Amino acid sequence: MRLWVSxxxxxxxxxxxxxxxDNLVLKDVSLNIGTGEFLGLIGPNGGxxxxxxxxxxxxxxxxxxxxEVFGSSPERLGKKRPLIGYLPQRNLIDWEFPASVLDVVxxxxxxxxxxLKPPSREDREKxxxxxxxxxxxxxxxxxxxxxxxxxxxxxxIARALVTSPKLLLLDEPVAGVDAATQDKFYQFLGELKExxxxxxxxxxxxxxxxxxxxxxxxxxxxxxxxHAPPEEVFASGSLKKxxxxxxxxxxxxxxxxxxxxxxxxxx
Amino acid sequence: xxxxxxxxxxxxLVTAVLVGxxxxxxGVYIVLKRMAFIGAxxxxxxxxxxTLGFLLGLNPVAVAIPxxxxxxxxxxxxxxxxxxxxxxxxxxxxxxxxxxxxxxVGISRGYNVDLFGYLFGSILSVSSSDLWLILGLGLGVIxxxxxxxxxxFFLSFDEEMAKVSGLPVTGFYYLLLTLxxxxxxxxxxxxxxxxxxALLVIPAAAAFxxxxxxxxxxxxxxxxxxxxxxxxxxLSYQLDLxxxxxxxxxxxxxxxxxxxxxxxxxxxxVRAVQ
Numbered sequence: 001m002r003l004w005v006s007x008x009x010x011x012x013x014x015x016x017x018x019x020x021x022d023n024l025v026l027k028d029v030s031l032n033i034g035t036g037e038f039l040g041l042i043g044p045n046g047g048x049x050x051x052x053x054x055x056x057x058x059x060x061x062x063x064x065x066x067x068e069v070f071g072s073s074p075e076r077l078g079k080k081r082p083l084i085g086y087l088p089q090r091n092l093i094d095w096e097f098p099a100s101v102l103d104v105v106x107x108x109x110x111x112x113x114x115x116l117k118p119p120s121r122e123d124r125e126k127x128x129x130x131x132x133x134x135x136x137x138x139x140x141x142x143x144x145x146x147x148x149x150x151x152x153x154x155x156x157i158a159r160a161l162v163t164s165p166k167l168l169l170l171d172e173p174v175a176g177v178d179a180a181t182q183d184k185f186y187q188f189l190g191e192l193k194e195x196x197x198x199x200x201x202x203x204x205x206x207x208x209x210x211x212x213x214x215x216x217x218x219x220x221x222x223x224x225x226x227h228a229p230p231e232e233v234f235a236s237g238s239l240k241k242x243x244x245x246x247x248x249x250x251x252x253x254x255x256x257x258x259x260x261x262x263x264x265x266x267x
Numbered sequence: 268x269x270x271x272x273x274x275x276x277x278x279x280l281v282t283a284v285l286v287g288x289x290x291x292x293x294g295v296y297i298v299l300k301r302m303a304f305i306g307a308x309x310x311x312x313x314x315x316x317x318t319l320g321f322l323l324g325l326n327p328v329a330v331a332i333p334x335x336x337x338x339x340x341x342x343x344x345x346x347x348x349x350x351x352x353x354x355x356x357x358x359x360x361x362x363x364x365x366x367x368x369x370x371x372v373g374i375s376r377g378y379n380v381d382l383f384g385y386l387f388g389s390i391l392s393v394s395s396s397d398l399w400l401i402l403g404l405g406l407g408v409i410x411x412x413x414x415x416x417x418x419x420f421f422l423s424f425d426e427e428m429a430k431v432s433g434l435p436v437t438g439f440y441y442l443l444l445t446l447x448x449x450x451x452x453x454x455x456x457x458x459x460x461x462x463x464x465a466l467l468v469i470p471a472a473a474a475f476x477x478x479x480x481x482x483x484x485x486x487x488x489x490x491x492x493x494x495x496x497x498x499x500x501x502l503s504y505q506l507d508l509x510x511x512x513x514x515x516x517x518x519x520x521x522x523x524x525x526x527x528x529x530x531x532x533x534x535x536x537v538r539a540v541q
Contacts, residue, residue, distance in 0.1 A: 057431050081433040088427060097299060097424050098481045107421045111432025116414060143479035159428075 008071070009034050010167050010199050011056055016065030018051055025051045026062070027222040033201060035166075038193060040214035040230070041203045047221040049203045050089070053169050056201070057086060069167070082112050085160030087170045090152065095145040101155050102140040105131055108162035130158045134188075150181040157189075161196070170202045182206075186213040270504060278398055279390045283496035283514070285398075286457045287466070289405045291492025292412060293450045294471035295485050296443060299423045305342060305444070307464040308357035310451045312338040312364035314460050317385045318371035327385065328400070331452050338364055339448035343441055388459035388511025390500060401453045408446050419443065420481060457496075458511035465515045470495060473522040476529035491521055 011033040018026040025048045033039055041049050054060040055067055058074030067073065070080045077084070085108075099107075105127040106119055113119055131137040134154040144152060153173060160168055170189075174182040190213060193200055204210045211217060211230035219225040226232075270276050297306050316334030320327030342360055346353035372382065384392060412419060421429045422439050430436040447467075454463045474487035499514030506513075 059427065059430060077433070081431075084431070086428065086431050088425070092427065093425065094299075098475070098479050098484050099420075099424055100480065103420075103481065104424075107424065107428070108432065110417055110421050110429070111434055113417075115418060115434075119417065146479070 010070060011201075012066075012068040013052070013055065014066040014068075016052075016055060016062040016067060018048070018055065018060060019063050020051070024222060026055070026220075029065075029220070029224045031218060031224055033167075033199060035199055036193075036197065038190075038200045038213070038215045039202070040210040040217045041201060041220060042205060042210065042217060043220035045205065049205075049220050050171055052220060053086075053171055053201065053203055056169060057084065082163035083166045085163065085165035085168045087153075087156050087160050087168070087173055089171045090149070090156075090176055093144075093152075093156075095152070097144070099144055100141050101131065101136060101144060101147070102127060104144055104155055105158045105162050108159040112163060127158075127162055130162045131155075133161070133192075134158045149177045150185070153177060153181075153185060157192075161192070164196075166197065166199060168198050168200045170200065172203055172205070174204065174206065186210075189213070270501075275391050275393075276504070278393050278395065279500055279510070280497065282390060282393045282398060282401060282457060283500045284493050285401050285405055286454045287470070287492035287494075287496025287514075288489045289401075289408060289450055289492075290454055290463075290466040291470040291474075291488040291490075292409060292485060293447055294467040294469075294492070295474070295481075295488050296419060296423055297447065297467050298471040298475060300443075302447070303464065303468045304354055304357050305339075306447060306451065306467045308342060308361040309335055309339050309444075309448050310455070310460055310463040311361050313452060313455055313463075314368035314386070315364035315371070316368075316452075317455070317460070318368040318375070318382070321382070322371045322375040327381075328397075328452060328456070331455070332449070334364075335448040335452050336445060339444040340441060343444045347437060347440070384459075385455060386459050386461055387509060388455070388457050388462065388514075390457045390510045390514075393456055397456055401456075404449055404453055408449055411442070411446060415439065415442070458514055462511050462515045466492070466495075466518065469515070469518040469522050473518070473525040476522075476525040476531060479531075491518070491525075495521060 009032040011031070013029060013031040016026055016029045017024070029048075029052060031052075041052065043049050051060055055062055056069060056074060058067075058069075058077070061075070069077065070083055072078070072080060102124075106123060109119065109123045109127065113123060128137055128140065131140055134157055136151060136154050136158060139147065139151065144155060147155065157173075160170075173189075174185055177185065189200065189202075192198060202210065202214065215229060217226070217230045271280070297303055313331050313335050315338075316331030317327040319334060320330035323330065338360055342353075342356055345351055345356040351359075383389075418429070418434055418439055421432070421434065422436060422443070426436055426440075429439075450467070451463050454466055457463075458466050470492035471484070471488045473491050474484045477487060478484045495518035496514055499517040500510055502508070502517065503510040503513035
């Protein structure tokens with residue numbers, strides 16, 4: 001297998017348009033993601049964040065425009081497919097399903113194992129190893145519905161990591177998780193990023209918290225509004241354009257403080 | 268028991284075990300993947316297939332097999348396209364194929380006595396060629412499930428993620444529809460077109476009350492399916508009741524007990540005792 005050249009952009013999205021039925025979801029979106037970036041993708045509900053992630057994954061085919069992931073079109077990744085790890089929105093998961101933590105992580109390897117072949121001992125060891133890394137190995141036999149939201153998140157991170165990916169796509173990873181766990185999760189993600197040399201794209205509508213951890217922010221509301229380090233996004237006032245209203249920001253610096261953006265002409 | 272001296276009763280018993288077990292295996296996917304309505308839709312469409320067989324003077328089951336497969340794949344195709352919601356698509360196919368069946372019955376002039384057996388099942392009239400068909404196709408269905416066990420497991424849990432992993436998800440979805448359609452046709456002789464979807468759903472739903480493990484759920488479901496089939500058959504014979512309906516009602520009672528005593532819920536009777 002040819003090694004990935006690290007200086008290139010991992011993801012190239014070029015003037016992509018997506019319609020869902022007759023509604024325009026993505027309008028002329030272009031985005032390049034370089035190796036090792038930590039990109040936060042924010043925007044209002046229905047702004048197309050999940051759709052953009054699905055375009056990168058090859059689950060949604062753009063009506064116009066071009067997408068390249070690891071140098072291939074997302075539908076034709078072939079052997080490079082394991083290089084992508086994906087964490088779907090948690091409300092898409094059936095938590096009652098009779099699957100254990102280990103079952104779920106093993107599923108992450110099924111695509112690599114190939115049809116008609118049972119999982120090998122190596123697959124199992126890799127799954128346990130990843131569970132060890134996320135601190136969930138003791139609960140490997142537990143049914144997934146019998147975990148806390150934070151633990152569930154770790155299991156699905158483990159599933160995303162079990163193929164040794166280079167690109168991690170996370171769709172609303174902290175939804176439904178309490179604030180303390182959220183902070184821990186972001187820190188953990190930062191550690192993983194350094195340790196495994198990951199490139200991360202994280203979707204969130206919690207723009208204030210996300211801005212403390214990501215290196216770049218992109219705001220999406222049909223259009224991709226900006227693509228810059230978080231401070232620049234806040235300074236440029238483009239958030240207002242995305243959300244169409246005043247935005248209250250809570251930033252975590254050394255001293256947590258609240259920044260309330262004012263309307264133009266206001267006191 | 269002396270009732271087993273009759274060959275028809277021996278055949279009925281073997282059929283009850285085979286069909287009860289087969290429906291219970293396929294039913295696990297139907298319950299977990301929330302496909303119960305698809306099952307009902309496909310089974311009712313079998314009415315169109317069976318009556319077409321009568322009209323053409325051919326073996327009704329032989330005609331129903333391609334007919335049901337076509338309907339199953341059509342439902343899958345329409346819902347995959349996403350232009351019409353899946354349940355709407357099923358509702359349309361469900362009713363139109365039954366309407367077609369009614370027209371076929373009319374054209375083939377007069378009321379056909381056999382029809383009642385296909386609608387409500389007639390396990391006592393299972394012939395040895397029926398039995399061989401059930402055994403052969405049934406083993407085929409089970410064999411395919413064993414071969415693609417991990418893929419079907421993944422698909423049932425998380426279709427989108429399976430697709431991201433590079434599995435041919437659409438192909439497996441159609442495969443699952445095919446297996447469901449075949450299972451339904453094989454079961455029609457036993458419980459009938461109207462009741463077959465119950466046999467697909469109830470054992471798996473009952474098994475789900477007792478386990479958090481997929482394989483255990485499968486085994487329990489098979490056990491419940493076989494017990495319902497055999498107990499229902501014997502009970503119907505003793506009490507002189509319709510066998511298909513008795514099998515379904517026995518399964519329903521088992522489900523009721525499993526639901527009431529499920530360890531997954533806080534048990535009312537434990538609290539009442541404390």
